[in-house]
Amino acid sequence: MMKRRTFFQKSGIVLAALGLSQAGLSLFSDRYSQALAQSSPRKLALLVGVNQYLFGTPLTGCVTDVELQRELLIHRFGFHPSDILTITDQQATRENIETAFLEHLTKQAKSGDVVVFHFSGYGSRFQKAVVQESESLEKQKQSSSVTNLLLPVDGIIQIKNQPVANALMEDTLWLLLRSLPTKLVTSVLDTSYTDGGIILQGNLRVRSRPSILTGEITTEELALQDQLKQNSEIISPDPGLVLIAAKPKQVATEGQLDGFSSGFFTYALTQHLWQATPATTVQVSLNRVAGTVAQLVGNKQQPEICAASNPQQSLLTYHVLSPEVLGADGVVIAVEEYGKTAQLWLAGLPAKVLQYSINSLFTTVKTPNLPNQVTPPLQLAIRSHEGLKAKARVNSSTVNETSKLQVGELVQEVVRVLPHNVNLTVALDSCLARIERVDATSAFSGVPHVTSIVAGEQSADCLFGRVSTTESVLARAESESVVGISLPLPKSSYGLFSPGLSPIPNTSGEAGEAVKTAVNRLVPKLQTLLAAKLLRLTANEGSSRLGVQAVLETIEPTQEVLMQRSTVRAPWPTPKVSLSSTAPKEGIAQLPISSSIQYKIHNYGDAPIYFILLGIDANGSPIALLPARSTNNLNEEGSKSFATEVIIPGETTIIPANNSPFKWVVQGPRGVVEIQLIFSRAPFSQTLATLEDAKISAFGRLTTLPNSLDVARSILEDLHQASGKMAEAIAAAPDTWVLDVNNWATLSFIYQVV
Structure with a gap:
């Protein structure tokens, strides 16, 4: 039997043979070693x-x-x-x-x-x-x-x-x-x-x-x-x-x-x-x-x-993280052109946001154990990106300042720039027959703001495939690859799935429908999915400077705190919230059907904030909890109108309100629910006008949105308007939305109805 000492001796030989000795472990340059002291x-x-x-x-x-x-x-x-x-x-x-x-x-x-x-x-x-x-x-x-x-x-x-x-x-x-x-x-x-x-x-x-x-x-x-x-x-x-x-x-x-x-x-x-x-x-x-x-x-x-x-x-x-270290969205990994440009590693950004980061602004922050760091912070404007790496230009008029930018400096998001022409990407399931993929590609090409790709080749937001109960689509695909010919298509319907093949509710059609018919039938659902994608692009719990906290709790059958979300970079102490002992120890939170819930929202900042609640329910339908109409808010015709909810500094708002006749009772079916609470320093004027145009009557309670894509675009426009001065300062292109982290926050709540 090999003894432990013998094993270690053998280990050293193997590591040396691999070129993995202690002297050669690092793939980084020597300057990292000086910046990051042991x-x-x-x-x-x-x-x-x-x-x-x-x-x-x-x-x-x-x-x-x-x-x-x-x-x-x-x-x-x-x-x-x-x-x-x-x-x-x-x-x-x-x-x-x-x-x-x-x-x-x-x-x-x-x-x-x-x-x-x-x-x-x-x-x-x-x-x-x-x-x-x-x-x-x-x-x-x-x-x-x-x-x-x-x-x-x-x-x-x-x-x-x-x-x-x-x-x-x-x-x-x-x-x-x-x-x-x-x-x-x-x-x-x-x-x-x-x-x-x-x-x-x-x-x-x-x-x-x-x-x-x-x-x-x-x-x-x-x-x-x-x-x-x-x-x-x-x-x-x-x-x-x-x-x-x-x-x-x-x-x-x-x-x-x-x-x-x-x-x-x-x-x-x-x-x-x-x-x-x-x-x-x-x-x-x-x-x-x-x-x-x-x-x-x-x-x-x-x-x-x-x-x-x-x-x-x-x-x-x-990991023994120092309490003084703030979160970051990335780090400077290279400095070029005598300090005028930098290469950034941006793994702190949400994956989908990274795709649309061109012209966005970041700022350097105080980085522990990094000597001679520039103060005040430097701003970096993204000029291009490839995967997780981005090229950025230092926004500075003096060469003396820019020359001090260092590898290893942490960076945080300041301004997020999003293009107007965001598309929904649909992957075509590899189990579809060749003729089905051809027909689907043709049909999707006629749907505005939708792009189709072959499954497995690129990132996609959803998947188009066959919903079949008569045969295994996998077995069919394998048979076709063996015999080299297309087999007769089964009588099945088509539907949408998540990228991981979870069925999207209410998207399957009748057996035997044509591919083009299915795609046309799915257009409203595709618009809903695009609306959800746009709202997810605003998620910034980690980078927002607004002082806001939201807590999801059950009130029946028992009152318990289930989830909490807080903006951690606001310049004020974040309130402490303790989760219930019944909160899930892992995975996404679960809510039983028929339980009653509410959100408590606390403004711990120094200015009033406006908010709106939107989401996708377990049916896959777009929903909103709209404020009740009030005689205090009259439109030009003198009829009742409504305004977005506002929370003054230090105040906590409960939705639905305790005195509201509407109680939020979790409904079936079982599935995943995604709720977005979106906050701004300015009212959601464009969003309210879009909601009024839809002639929605169910105010003061949860309602299904008939125009979710219009609402999502209106929200982005409102957040853009709230960041007006910043949009002018960076000379943003007219076909982009410019969002300032000082003026907006989006907190996401994802849970499973069981």
Whole structure:
């Protein structure tokens, strides 16, 4: 049996052979080392990502996941670059991963140190070989147990012409984590084990290998397990905090966002942690991350906490984030043209917003451990972007100032510029026959502000596919690929799905309808989805400077705080809110049908704020809670009109109001609800006029909006008008909306009706 000391000696040899010695761990320049001085306790990370497997279909977003985590740990959590070891693609063999874990983490970590382990790649399950018939039934039962696997690049090898699982077993990972001499351990596993039987789920790629492994596990893997178990004196019952991308019967997914591919869980997690504050707990963080994943994917993937010693402990405490550090939207990663331009890494922005960032403004902020930083802050105007990176021009008239811009400076959003011509992108399901895709492409080309693409190639907002009960669309697609001809189409209807293939309610038609008929039928729903996309582009809880907080609570059957959202960058102390003990420990919040709810909105700023509530209900319909008409607000004809709600500084407003005859009772069907509370320093004049034109009568209660797209555009116009001076200052193009973070806030509430 190999001894531990021998293993470490071997580890050093392997690392040296890979070029991964301590002297060569960092992929960053030496100036990072000076800017980010080592602090105590020490922070160590091992980040693994595999795209190019030696078997099966390659993945596309795992290496990006590693880059997302690395930039986050360095610039947000103060990890020294030389303490982060990354292993990707051909280097990510089972032996190298396990050796690196022992050498880089186990050998170096001490009590009180911080350790992060990340894995992005395929997961699978291993079925033990069937025993001989002569063995007992009990032994056969034991031998049929299934083990979860993390697949390295060489996860399947051939020994004597038989496939052997050469993978990192989940049991081995648990032993490795429990062997660490510190409790401050966080593991992020952006993978899944469930065999979904498919590689492409809707517009997304699945990170579960689509077949279970059988046969044997390599003797080296089993030997490592035995070696770890022999060191029982260092084995702890606590593996630390383990976060995984999907629940046991779900699949983790990756896909195109905007010029880059990433795991949706990793992106949502890192984007949240760029903007989060030290008070954020694991429970709250996973709730936020799950909401973002639901927006990007649908409800078929919900992240979970696999293990946690205390879910109420701050997630950021695990990373030892200084309380003085404010959230950021990105960081300067290069300075060019003698300080006149900079390259920014903008992983703190919501994925969809990043796509429309041209001409937006950012400002540098005080960055810890960065000497000689310019004061006052410098403004940076985005000129171009490619994926997560953007080119920015320094808005400064003096060369002396701009020359002081430094790599490593954190940046925050100041002005968001959005184009008027935002389109809805519809992916055409790969299970559609060729003639169906041709007809759908032609039909969608005639729908204003809608673009169709082939599934799996680009980022999409929804998916158009067949709703069939007569056959498996997957089996049909496989049959066509084998025989090379188009089979007769089944009598089925068409509908819309989330990018992750969750059906969008009330979009399926009658069996046998033509593709063009289906597309024409779906135009109102497409407009609703575009309206939702526009409103999501205003989400800025992390960057808004308005002082506003909103709390969602149930009032029946019991009164409990379920969710809270606050603007964390306002220049006033954020009020403290404690969630109920019944709030979900992970995933998105759940509300039972027939429960009564209300929102409490508190203005903790120094000026009156106006607000409006809009959303998409579980039926997929656009809804709004409009204020009641009042005789105090008369239009030119003298009839009753209405105004947006206003909250004065220090005041709390409850909606629906306690004295309102309307009570907000959660209605079916079961599904995901998304509510946007939008705030502005100026009244929503254009929005009110649009609502009046629709001749809506159900004021003072929830109502379905017949003109949701017009309302969404009106809201953006109102927010643009509220930022009028800023729009003039940056000389914005006339076909854009300019939104100033000092004048608006959008808080999102996503929950599931059960």
